[in-house]
Amino acid sequence: GAVVSQHPSWVICKSGTSVKIECRSLDFQATTMFWYRQFPKQSLMLMATSNEGSKATYEQGVEKDKFLINHASLTLSTLTVTSAHPEDSSFYICSARAVLSEQYFGPGTRLTVT
Amino acid sequence: AQTVTQSQPEMSVQEAETVTLSCTYDTSESDYYLFWYKQPPSRQMILVIRQEAYKQQNATENRFSVNFQKAAKSFSLKISDSQLGDAAMYFCAYRSRRSEKLVFGKGTKLTVNP
Numbered sequence: 001g002a003v004v005s006q007h008p009s010w011v012i013c014k015s016g017t018s019v020k021i022e023c024r025s026l027d028f029q030a031t032t033m034f035w036y037r038q039f040p041k042q043s044l045m046l047m048a049t050s051n052e053g054s055k056a057t058y059e060q061g062v063e064k065d066k067f068l069i070n071h072a073s074l075t076l077s078t079l080t081v082t083s084a085h086p087e088d089s090s091f092y093i094c095s096a097r098a099v100l101s102e103q104y105f106g107p108g109t110r111l112t113v114t
Numbered sequence: 115a116q117t118v119t120q121s122q123p124e125m126s127v128q129e130a131e132t133v134t135l136s137c138t139y140d141t142s143e144s145d146y147y148l149f150w151y152k153q154p155p156s157r158q159m160i161l162v163i164r165q166e167a168y169k170q171q172n173a174t175e176n177r178f179s180v181n182f183q184k185a186a187k188s189f190s191l192k193i194s195d196s197q198l199g200d201a202a203m204y205f206c207a208y209r210s211r212r213s214e215k216l217v218f219g220k221g222t223k224l225t226v227n228p
Contacts, residue, residue, distance in 0.1 A: 034214075046216070103214075105151075
């Protein structure tokens with residue numbers, strides 16, 4: 001149990017375009033979902049926390065207009081990177097938790113902006 | 115603010131031997147959780163072990179055990195009978211009972227030599 005999926009696993013996009021990443025909890029209802037960014041050989045950096053039906057809470061230094069997060073249902077959250085630039089290239093990981101549970105992580109999405 | 119420190123960027127161990135990964139943390143709270151996560155080359159974050167701060171007994175999961183020293187704010191991970199599949203990045207993490215957020219250390223890269 002407690003499986004979290006992400007789609008796509010790898011995406012390449014051109015500079016200036018937007019790209020959407022989906023995060024789904026497959027076998028539980030996620031009251032809270034988290035989005036992380038991970039640079040090569042570094043730790044996970046929390047970008048934002050989202051609760052179903054409400055606006056995401058962004059960490060300091062994360063541009064909310066650039067990284068749009070939608071948590072439309074208890075099983076789906078999306079991260080849209082708007083007007084992507086090469087510096088946005090990174091590994092993006094989502095996690096999800098139900099009430100009184102720990103976070104379960106998705107397999108991550110590698111974004112390459114050319 | 116809480117911080118998690120992993121002072122060993124890299125460690126290596128011979129197959130079948132035992133290795134200990136170090137983690138220290140800083141918090142002013144008394145009720146919290148500590149975790150060790152494994153991130154293999156696939157980059158899927160896997161929860162290895164969880165410790166509740168109010169429990170004095172050290173958590174164990176098969177070949178994985180922790181040495182939790184609350185007063186010293188130390189939380190080391192011992193891997194016994196190391197296997198090739200244990201090779202990965204290991205992240206120590208902290209979560210306050212009052213918060214949903216995980217605070218990660220910078221990670222330790224473990225190499226297992228055959």
